[in-house]
Every structure is written in C-alpha cells, then in structure tokens.
Amino acid sequence: MHARFVRSAAVAVAVTGTLTWAPAASAQPSEPTPSAPAQTPAPDPGSVEITTKDPAGDVLPGATFLLLDSAGQEAGRGKTDAQGKLTFSDLAPGVYRLKEISSGSPLHDTAADQDVIVTPGATARVTVVDPIKPAHVTLKARDNKTGKLLPGSTVNIGSGDTTLLTLTTGHKGTTTGELPVLNRRAEFWVKQVTAPAGYDPYTQAKTFTAGPGSPVTVTITNAKTAPKSQPTPTRPPSGKQTDTPSESTSGGSKPKLTATGTRASESSLTPARDGAESASPSAPAGSLARTGADATPWLIGGAGVLLVGGIAAVVATHRRTTPEPQQDENTDTN
Incomplete structure (x- = not known):
C-alpha cells in the first residue's frame, strides 16, 4: 500500500493501521546578497618646507636635502633656492627623515638628521641651521x-x-x-x-x-725645572777623639780638651836615677800639655829654680867685687 502525502498543517500517515504525526515541510527563505563596503576617502596630502640658515641668521642657498619615508624609501630630493628655501609637496601623512647631504658652502658644515611629521593638508616648516666648519x-x-x-x-x-x-x-x-x-x-x-x-x-x-x-x-x-740646591753633607762622626776643643754652651764652664792616645788625667811613673820611682808624671807621646791648675807645680818648681839661681849669681858677683886684705910689707921682723 502506498502512502499519500497531503500538504497541511500536519500529515497523518497510516502504517499498518497506526497513525503518526510529522511536521509539514516548509520552504526556506533565500539569503540576501552582501553589498560591497563603502570606500574611505584618502587623507589630503601634506608638505614640508625647509629654510636653511647659518648661525648668524643669514640664508644659505644651494644646500642639498634628501627626504625618506618611514620605510626608508626616498620621498623627495632637492636644493634650497636663493632665499634658502626648499619645499616637498604631495606627501602622504606620516613620519619622514630629513637628511642634509651638502651645505653648498665651503665655510659651513651639514646639520644633523632630524624627523619631520607630515599631517593631512598641512605644511610642516623646518629651519635648518648649518654650523660653521671647525x-x-x-x-x-x-x-x-x-x-x-x-x-x-x-x-x-x-x-x-x-x-x-x-x-x-x-x-x-x-x-x-x-x-x-x-x-x-x-x-x-x-x-x-x-x-x-x-x-x-x-x-x-x-x-x-x-x-x-x-x-x-x-x-x-x-724650560726644564732647575735642580734644587743640595745642602753640603757633613762628615759623619768616626767615633774617635779629635784635637779640636769642643765648646760647651753651659754658662761658666771651661772648655774641655780631648786628645787621642792616653787621656790627660792619666800619668805614668818615671824611674829616677837612683832607682827610686819619681811621682812626677810624664806626658805620654801624642798627648797634649796640661793647662790650668795641673801646671801649677811646674810653675812653682821653675820659679824656685830661677830664684836659687838668681841668689847664687848675686853672691858670686858680690865676692868678685869685695877686695881681699893685703899684708904690710914693711912689717919688722925680729
């Protein structure tokens, strides 16, 4: 047995005496065709105007510049005119790099590179000062x-x-x-x-x-620095006694003498002719004669000798001058 399909809100299908309900078929609506998006108008181009001067403010003609875009591609090249001006036109907005290639003057050096921002429909004005060559x-x-x-x-x-x-x-x-x-x-x-x-x-x-x-x-x-004068070196002490008297700075003290050899305070005993020892000191070889109170005995002894000698001379002279008594030759003898 063939089943019959009836378009209605519901379709009853008899299958071996059993009825079942199924949704009715419906037509799907067609999708709309997408339209192309509206194009955004391109921004207005901008420009860069350059004026070149020296440190004194005078304009410099003949300076050569190179303009590079953000990708490093050349966007313009040119020289300043008689008024020291140069303009790059029809530039898309963005950041550009301005490089001076030559100052056009034998007395001036080129300026450092700098960035220039170009905005839509505006002119970016840049003043470049070229320094004097050092x-x-x-x-x-x-x-x-x-x-x-x-x-x-x-x-x-x-x-x-x-x-x-x-x-x-x-x-x-x-x-x-x-x-x-x-x-x-x-x-x-x-x-x-x-x-x-x-x-x-x-x-x-x-x-x-x-x-x-x-x-x-x-x-x-x-000029070379003059050498400083060196002080005359003094002879270092040798540790030996010298014959030069040393003066004492203490008030009232007598100068002391020092000598090499036997010290002046020491004396030696000299044997006399009769075998007895004489207590008179003999100056050792190389020693200095004693001075001051130590010479008193010698002076007294010398004075005594001179005194005795003088007395003896007076007596001898007196004897020679006194006449001897004479005998009378006319004395009678018995």
Missing part, C-alpha cells in the same frame, strides 16, 4: 733648548671667558682636535694647565686666529 688644531709641546717633543702637556683653548677645547699631548708629544669657530675669523687664547714632567709651566699669554675649516698649529715650549 678649525683643525694641532698641538705640540717642545723643550725650549733642544726642541724635543714632550708628552703630557695639557692646554685649554677658548675665546673670551669660555673654554672650547682641551688637548693633551701624547707619547709622541703632539695631538689634534677640532676647535668650534663661531665667526668667519676669530681669535682664541691658549693656557697651559699641566706642564710635562720635569718642566716648568708655560705662563706667558699666547693667542692665535683661526677660520672655518682652516688648519692651525699651536706650539708650547717649556
């Missing part, structure tokens, strides 16, 4: 007599009250550096702050002039 300074230190190059000489170089450069000579006695120049021609001073070892510092005033990019040689001469 002077190339060579410093030498020499001996004032031999001309030998000396290491270890330190100098300050500046203008007015400002120190612009400090240089120190190396082991070959020379060194180099770049001196900033603020004008087309300027005067600078040199001061030595450290002299080479063994030399007096250079104290005289020294000045020089330098221009942009010009080479300059500065030479400092130093």
Whole structure:
C-alpha cells in the first residue's frame, strides 16, 4: 500500500493501521546578497618646507636635502633656492627623515638628521641651521733648548671667558682636535694647565686666529725645572777623639780638651836615677800639655829654680867685687 502525502498543517500517515504525526515541510527563505563596503576617502596630502640658515641668521642657498619615508624609501630630493628655501609637496601623512647631504658652502658644515611629521593638508616648516666648519688644531709641546717633543702637556683653548677645547699631548708629544669657530675669523687664547714632567709651566699669554675649516698649529715650549740646591753633607762622626776643643754652651764652664792616645788625667811613673820611682808624671807621646791648675807645680818648681839661681849669681858677683886684705910689707921682723 502506498502512502499519500497531503500538504497541511500536519500529515497523518497510516502504517499498518497506526497513525503518526510529522511536521509539514516548509520552504526556506533565500539569503540576501552582501553589498560591497563603502570606500574611505584618502587623507589630503601634506608638505614640508625647509629654510636653511647659518648661525648668524643669514640664508644659505644651494644646500642639498634628501627626504625618506618611514620605510626608508626616498620621498623627495632637492636644493634650497636663493632665499634658502626648499619645499616637498604631495606627501602622504606620516613620519619622514630629513637628511642634509651638502651645505653648498665651503665655510659651513651639514646639520644633523632630524624627523619631520607630515599631517593631512598641512605644511610642516623646518629651519635648518648649518654650523660653521671647525678649525683643525694641532698641538705640540717642545723643550725650549733642544726642541724635543714632550708628552703630557695639557692646554685649554677658548675665546673670551669660555673654554672650547682641551688637548693633551701624547707619547709622541703632539695631538689634534677640532676647535668650534663661531665667526668667519676669530681669535682664541691658549693656557697651559699641566706642564710635562720635569718642566716648568708655560705662563706667558699666547693667542692665535683661526677660520672655518682652516688648519692651525699651536706650539708650547717649556724650560726644564732647575735642580734644587743640595745642602753640603757633613762628615759623619768616626767615633774617635779629635784635637779640636769642643765648646760647651753651659754658662761658666771651661772648655774641655780631648786628645787621642792616653787621656790627660792619666800619668805614668818615671824611674829616677837612683832607682827610686819619681811621682812626677810624664806626658805620654801624642798627648797634649796640661793647662790650668795641673801646671801649677811646674810653675812653682821653675820659679824656685830661677830664684836659687838668681841668689847664687848675686853672691858670686858680690865676692868678685869685695877686695881681699893685703899684708904690710914693711912689717919688722925680729
């Protein structure tokens, strides 16, 4: 038996005398076709305007610039005109890198690279100041007599009250550096702050002039330090006694004498002719004669001898001058 399908809210199907209910089939609605999204309008382009000047404010024509985008690709290149201006137009908004390739002037150096931000429909104005080229300074230190190059000489170089450069000579006695120049021609001073070892510092005033990019040689001469006078060395004591009397600084004390050999306070006994020992001291060889109270016995003895000798001489003289009595020749004899 074939079953019959009837389109209604429900379909009754008789299967072997049993009725079952099943949902009726319904048509599915068709999906709508998606539409293309609306396109966002591109932002308005921007631009970069460059003005080149020197430190004094004068415009510099002929400077060459390169503009790079954020990916490092070249976005523009050109030179400044007679008014020192250059414009890069129709630039998409973003960050750009501005590089100066050449200043167009023999007296000026190029400026450092910088970033430029471009905004939609606006002009980014950039002023570039090209510095004056520095002077190339060579410093030498020499001996004032031999001309030998000396290491270890330190100098300050500046203008007015400002120190612009400090240089120190190396082991070959020379060194180099770049001196900033603020004008087309300027005067600078040199001061030595450290002299080479063994030399007096250079104290005289020294000045020089330098221009942009010009080479300059500065030479400092130093004189050797005079050796300090050494005191005359005294002879060290030998430990032996000398014949030179030493004066005592104590008041009222007598000068003492010292001598080599036997001390003056010692005496020796000399045998007399009759075999007895004489207590008179004999001065040892190499000793000094006694002075002061020790010479009193000798003086007394000498005076006694002179006195006895004098008395004897007077007596002898008196005897010679006294006449002897004469006998009378006319005496009668019995």
